[in-house]
Amino acid sequence: MTQTLTIARPDDWHLHLRDGAMLRAVLPETARHFARAIIMPNLVPPVVTGAQAAAYRDRILAALPAGMAFEPLMTLYLTEDTDPEDVAAAAQSGLVKAVKLYPAGATTNSASGVRDFNRVRPVLEKMAEIGLPLCVHGEVTDNDIDIFDREAVFIDRVLDPIRRTTPGLRVVMEHITTRDGVDYVKANDTDLGATITTHHLVINRNHILVGGIKPHYYCLPVAKREEHRLALRAAATSGDARFFLGTDSAPHTDANKETACGCAGCFTATNTLSILAQVFEEENALDSLEGFTSRHGPAFYGLPVNEGTITLTRGDAVNYPAKIITGEGEVTVFDPGFALHWSVSA
Ligand code: NCD
Ligand code: ZN
Numbered sequence: 001m002t003q004t005l006t007i008a009r010p011d012d013w014h015l016h017l018r019d020g021a022m023l024r025a026v027l028p029e030t031a032r033h034f035a036r037a038i039i040m041p042n043l044v045p046p047v048v049t050g051a052q053a054a055a056y057r058d059r060i061l062a063a064l065p066a067g068m069a070f071e072p073l074m075t076l077y078l079t080e081d082t083d084p085e086d087v088a089a090a091a092q093s094g095l096v097k098a099v100k101l102y103p104a105g106a107t108t109n110s111a112s113g114v115r116d117f118n119r120v121r122p123v124l125e126k127m128a129e130i131g132l133p134l135c136v137h138g139e140v141t142d143n144d145i146d147i148f149d150r151e152a153v154f155i156d157r158v159l160d161p162i163r164r165t166t167p168g169l170r171v172v173m174e175h176i177t178t179r180d181g182v183d184y185v186k187a188n189d190t191d192l193g194a195t196i197t198t199h200h201l202v203i204n205r206n207h208i209l210v211g212g213i214k215p216h217y218y219c220l221p222v223a224k225r226e227e228h229r230l231a232l233r234a235a236a237t238s239g240d241a242r243f244f245l246g247t248d249s250a251p252h253t254d255a256n257k258e259t260a261c262g263c264a265g266c267f268t269a270t271n272t273l274s275i276l277a278q279v280f281e282e283e284n285a286l287d288s289l290e291g292f293t294s295r296h297g298p299a300f301y302g303l304p305v306n307e308g309t310i311t312l313t314r315g316d317a318v319n320y321p322a323k324i325i326t327g328e329g330e331v332t333v334f335d336p337g338f339a340l341h342w343s344v345s346a
Contacts, residue, residue: 003314005286009306009346010273010293012037014135014174014195014246016265017060017072019043021327024063026251029269029324031070033344035306038135038246039072041100042109046077050090057095073097073301075135079112080119084126091132097301098133098172099123103158105141106150107220108250108264113137117162128168133301135172138181139221148205151221152180159184163192172300175200175248177221179231185242186235193300195246196236196292199266201279202336204229215257216332219250220264236292237285244296247272253329268334271320275334277312277342311345318343 015030015037017023030037039060041047047056053074060072075098076087082099090096101120102113114120127134138159139150163171173181173194185194199219204226208217217223235243249272250265257263268275273293280289289312298305317339323330 005312006309007290008294009035009308009310011035011297012247013244013297014038014248016040016250018251022251025324025326026269027063028065028068031064031068033273033310035308036071036073038098039074041075041077044109046112048077048079050086050095053090053096075100078114078120080114080116082123084123087123088126088130091130098135099127100135102137103141106137106139124166124169128166131170133170133172135174138173147222148224151178155180155184174246175221177224178228182231182235193242196232196243197248198268198272198275199334201233201236215262218262218264219266233283237280237283237288239288239291241296241299245293251331254332255329266334267331270333273344274318274340274342275336278340312342314341317341
């Protein structure tokens with residue numbers, strides 16, 4: 001029996017598109033299935049000002065193949081020198097939909113991130129005033145904090161204090177990886193949401209380390225113990241509107257992944273929706289898929305749900321390419337480790 005599921009066209013609330021040849025290669029992988037995405041600003045140099053975001057948006061639209069529709073939702077990279085008035089102007093013009101907070105040194109291309117949170121207080125206050133969300137990479141970077149504890153410690157030491165001292169600030173905890181993250185969101189009713197990636201619903205830390213090191217499963221925040229993966233699956237499939245999809249699809253060339261000091265990031269744009277359909281089916285929650293991929297995110301950001309739809313059809317195994325070819329080299333597509341049975345059509 002074929003089973004089909006038609007849902008409002010999804011959005012990706014956390015995506016890395018890069019620039020130049022990489023942008024041209026990865027953009028169609030997202031635009032094929034997604035209408036919009038929150039575009040991460042961690043280019044080198046980062047997208048810091050409204051003018052830089054406008055120029056980056058133009059480069060993204062210029063890279064979109066003819067006949068494809070896609071709306072990039074731009075973000076600004078928060079630095080200690082960010083000007084609150086520039087942020088407000090970029091938001092009020094409709095160009096910028098969020099500001100991204102990277103603790104300095106937390107992840108790929110985050111060297112310009114924030115060290116002293118007091119220095120960004122005027123920006124956060126302006127954002128609270130105008131209702132512009134702060135997207136947070138929630139990991140401390142202190143050397144004495146174990147990498148597997150960095151999210152939980154961030155919540156206590158940084159996130160909760162920021163939220164208490166900036167009432168009304170709307171925050172997205174991005175790519176949560178722990179039960180602690182899930183619990184923190186659930187304990188706070190207003191102004192707080194969280195994105196969950198596809199890969200963190202599929203892998204735990206054993207997938208990275210058991211039987212040989214698997215560089216293509218290494219991302220930040222790093223996947224945690226199984227109990228945390230199960231908490232994420234429960235949150236994503238629960239129908240709770242505070243949780244929505246942000247794939248964090250983060251392409252790096254194989255040369256940069258398969259090396260002595262490999263980059264963090266899983267590239268999931270290509271097969272994300274087939275994987276998610278399977279995860280939600282396994283959890284007996286297919287009726288919650290549309291909320292997670294297509295409705296909760298727009299509700300948080302105050303944007304309309306997309307008018308278009310996609311249809312997922314369950315049938316024979318669906319094959320995706322193992323790698324995509326880019327002008328910078330090959331990029332490996334995330335391997336969920338199981339056969340996929342849901343195909344996607346527009
Ligand atoms: C991201 C990247 O490659 O830009 N990497 C990752 O592992 N997720 C940065 C990020 O979102 O942390
Ligand atoms: Zn990311």
